[in-house]
Amino acid sequence: MGDDEKRNRAITARRQHLKSVMLQIAATELEKEESRRESEKQNYLSEHCPPLHMPGSTAELQELCKQLHAKVDAAEEEKYDMEVKVQKSTKELEDMNQKLFDLRGKFKRPPLRRVRMSADAMLKALLGSKHKVCMDLRANLKQVKKEDTEKERDLRDVGDWRKNIEEKSGMEGRKKMFESES
DSSP, X not given: OHHHHHHHHHHHHHHHHHHHHHHHHHHHHHHHHHHHHHHHHHHHHHHHSOOOOOOSSHHHHHHXXXXXXXXXXXXXXXXXXXXXXXXXXXXXXXXHHHHHHHHHOSSOOOOOOOOOOOHHHXXXXXXXXXXXXXOOHHHHOOOOOOOOOHHHHHHHHHOSHXXXXXXXXXXXXXXXXXXXXX
């Protein structure tokens, strides 16, 4: 047991050492990255922003302010134009995506095949060998004979509605109506 414990301690000590070395290397890399970013920032500012010369008189200061305001206005116009272009392109993108979605459908439909299968074959496929009942649907249907009732015969015999109205008009027609109902 002593050798195993020593080996385990050595392994954990080596892991701790490797971990600390990796953290030191990562810290130095982060410092290098930070200094590189700072130098890039300084280079960009020195190229694009010339140093500001402060004039002594108020007239010169006012002129400098007017120039700076003109530059700010130009930058704002560019910013606005860019924002409008971005909004327009995002709207077009959304419209195109909607059209694509409509064309493709909500989900991809698999191609369906027509399968001719009788009810017996379908039950056999579903139930397997347990299926023993024959499903002849037409044999199970009942035959129903239609009986001619008096009302249906009357409706067929009535024919033209004007004749029917003339027959039922007056007291005799009403008398016939009451006699036929009872």
